[in-house]
Amino acid sequence: MRISFWGLALLALALLAMAALAFGAVPLPLADIAGALRGAGDPITVSIVRDIRLPRAALGVLVGAGLGMSGGALQGTLRNALAEPYLLGVSGGAAVGAVIAVASGITQPGIVPLAAFLGATSAVILVLVVARVAGGGRRADTRLLLMAGVVVGAFANATIMVALAGAPANLVRGALWWMMGSLADAGWREARWLALYVIGAGGALLWLARDIDLLALGEEPAAALGVDVDRAAPRIFLIASLLAAATVAAAGLVGFVGLIVPHLVRAAGVRGHRGLLGGSAIVGACLVLAADLGARILRAPAELPLGAITALLGVPFFLSRLRRLA
Amino acid sequence: MIRFDQAVVRYPGASRNAVDGVSFVAERGAVTAVAGPNGSGKSTLIRALIGRQRLSAGRILIDEVDAAGIARRELARRVAVVPQREEPVFPLVVRDYVLLGRYPHAGSWGTTTARDLRAADDAIARAGAVELAARRTDELSGGEWQRIRLARALAQGGDGLVLDEPTTFLDVAHEMAAFELVSSLAAGGMAVLLVSHQLNLVARFAQRIVLLDGGRVAASGAPDEVMQAPLLEQVYHWPLVVSRDPAVGSPTLVPLRGRGQ
Numbered sequence: 001m002r003i004s005f006w007g008l009a010l011l012a013l014a015l016l017a018m019a020a021l022a023f024g025a026v027p028l029p030l031a032d033i034a035g036a037l038r039g040a041g042d043p044i045t046v047s048i049v050r051d052i053r054l055p056r057a058a059l060g061v062l063v064g065a066g067l068g069m070s071g072g073a074l075q076g077t078l079r080n081a082l083a084e085p086y087l088l089g090v091s092g093g094a095a096v097g098a099v100i101a102v103a104s105g106i107t108q109p110g111i112v113p114l115a116a117f118l119g120a121t122s123a124v125i126l127v128l129v130v131a132r133v134a135g136g137g138r139r140a141d142t143r144l145l146l147m148a149g150v151v152v153g154a155f156a157n158a159t160i161m162v163a164l165a166g167a168p169a170n171l172v173r174g175a176l177w178w179m180m181g182s183l184a185d186a187g188w189r190e191a192r193w194l195a196l197y198v199i200g201a202g203g204a205l206l207w208l209a210r211d212i213d214l215l216a217l218g219e220e221p222a223a224a225l226g227v228d229v230d231r232a233a234p235r236i237f238l239i240a241s242l243l244a245a246a247t248v249a250a251a252g253l254v255g256f257v258g259l260i261v262p263h264l265v266r267a268a269g270v271r272g273h274r275g276l277l278g279g280s281a282i283v284g285a286c287l288v289l290a291a292d293l294g295a296r297i298l299r300a301p302a303e304l305p306l307g308a309i310t311a312l313l314g315v316p317f318f319l320s321r322l323r324r325l326a
Numbered sequence: 327m328i329r330f331d332q333a334v335v336r337y338p339g340a341s342r343n344a345v346d347g348v349s350f351v352a353e354r355g356a357v358t359a360v361a362g363p364n365g366s367g368k369s370t371l372i373r374a375l376i377g378r379q380r381l382s383a384g385r386i387l388i389d390e391v392d393a394a395g396i397a398r399r400e401l402a403r404r405v406a407v408v409p410q411r412e413e414p415v416f417p418l419v420v421r422d423y424v425l426l427g428r429y430p431h432a433g434s435w436g437t438t439t440a441r442d443l444r445a446a447d448d449a450i451a452r453a454g455a456v457e458l459a460a461r462r463t464d465e466l467s468g469g470e471w472q473r474i475r476l477a478r479a480l481a482q483g484g485d486g487l488v489l490d491e492p493t494t495f496l497d498v499a500h501e502m503a504a505f506e507l508v509s510s511l512a513a514g515g516m517a518v519l520l521v522s523h524q525l526n527l528v529a530r531f532a533q534r535i536v537l538l539d540g541g542r543v544a545a546s547g548a549p550d551e552v553m554q555a556p557l558l559e560q561v562y563h564w565p566l567v568v569s570r571d572p573a574v575g576s577p578t579l580v581p582l583r584g585r586g587q
Contacts, residue, residue, distance in 0.1 A: 075416075076416070079415045080415065081415060081416070207434075207435070209436070210429060210432060210436035213426060213429075214426060214429055216414065216415060216416055217412060217414055217426065218409075218411065218412050218413065218414075219378065220373070220376065220378060220409035220410075220411065220412070221409055221412050223376045223377055223378050223398075224376045224402065224406070224407035224408070224409055225402050225426065225427065225429045225430060225482070226398045226399035226400075226401065226402030226403070226429060226430040227398070227429070228398055229378070266416060271416065271417075271418050271419065271422065272422065274436075
């Protein structure tokens with residue numbers, strides 16, 4: 001069961017990565033891609049593969065891996081099958097940051113992602129503070145973290161609507177497009193930047209996976225088994241949220257991945273969190289690559305919003321597995 | 327082995343102490359039971375022991391060393407605590423669940439070693455749960471679930487075992503089986519601390535009963551000393567008689583009908 005899951009997941013990832021390089025405005029045969037990767041062949045093909053499609057695929061892999069791991073860690077730590085980074089204020093905070101940047105008319109590249117990242121981290125810190133204050137100084141009550149996340153997210157959404165209510169149409173459209181997520185602006189700069197986060201934060205989460213195993217049992221059993229719950233739970237929450245915030249800064253809001261991917265991996269029989277996080281990284285990467293292919297191909301030459309496609313792909317998949325999800 | 331020394335807990339904003347100067351010892355080789363009405367502070371003691379509730383005063387000592395100065399994992403290697411409430415959101419295979427009891431022994435990366443596997447299988451066997459090892463935790467009945475939780479505690483490998491209401495939801499046979507198991511563990515040298523409402527069973531299996539009332543120790547001693555009708559009536563606020571069970575010879579509490587007092 002387990003071996004076949006890992007084999008299948010890696011095979012799917014390899015196939016989807018090849019497809020991501022092959023399909024697009026100009027379909028490329030595999031032989032040309034192989035040559036272009038080595039730098040040989042038609043310079044235009046080389047440029048398409050190396051400068052456009054490869055960074056885009058890399059960014060897709062990183063966004064999916066980051067969201068999948070973040071969701072898996074949050075679901076286990078908060079003991080909630082519906083927990084995901086976007087439910088917990090990350091997306092709302094990121095959107096507020098981005099909308100503020102767009103509304104202030106700043107056009108330098110890199111500013112909107114930076115503002116989104118700052119917005120998301122502010123929201124996450126706000127969630128931690130709200131949960132701590134509401135808990136009367138007790139540091140970690142995972143239910144409070146969850147509720148604080150939902151409330152901060154709702155507040156952020158309301159802020160965005162107020163900000164956009166009187167805004168000119170082009171501004172609203174720009175903000176909306178960003179909120180729907182896209183890999184269209186992918187370059188090596190974004191991919192490299194996100195890779196740092198995925199390796200750093202993802203590695204940290206893998207390191208803490210045994211703690212998540214125990215936190216998933218509940219605060220008291222975890223404490224009884226020697227976990228420092230008051231430190232471990234907020235730490236994991238913060239790392240997972242930062243990871244999600246980094247993906248949002250790189251590609252906008254790509255919904256549903258963090259929610260659905262850990263469920264799929266669990267349904268495949270992987271239950272320890274080290275395996276679950278690793279599996280979620282691979283399956284998350286597959287989902288985002290597949291969705292991005294759909295976004296590019298379905299209405300070519302126009303591009304569809306990536307976040308909408310992940311949801312369109314994810315929902316039926318999720319529904320079909322619902323009976324077997326645990 | 328586990329000693330509460332003048333332990334005091336006051337919850338923030340509370341008008342009185344939830345635990346108010348409680349002292350007693352759970353020795354190795356014996357079952358020590360903590361009983362008392364709802365809200366008498368039993369579970370607060372457990373929460374204090376696992377560090378989820380800070381003591382306002384007093385100490386908890388493990389082999390005469392202040393538990394506050396013992397690292398959490400070290401503590402978990404010496405004393406296994408099975409809290410009352412536990413509901414896994416994501417079910418696990420039983421053997422993997424029991425393996426979580428090896429967490430306090432793991433290195434920082436937490437790899438499962440052959441020794442961990444042996445300890446888990448041994449614990450499953452001691453808890454009488456071999457036939458459950460490959461099942462999933464969400465397929466277990468109440469009695470099976472309690473055995474598995476006990477197995478996880480045994481996998482921790484310490485010689486202190488603390489159980490908070492281990493027989494809630496169990497039928498007569500499973501309840502007896504659980505008490506028999508706990509009793510044999512104590513006979514094998516473990517220090518067993520048992521929080522239980524089942525006074526009559528506790529009187530048969532425990533060597534010592536600590537009766538709590540309003541956060542204080544109302545009585546403490548051998549079952550015969552604690553199972554006194556006037557004392558129990560005063561603590562539980564209910565008319566009752568204590569007789570000697572004709573079948574097993576232990577003191578037995580029989581609550582009376584109607585609030586005559």
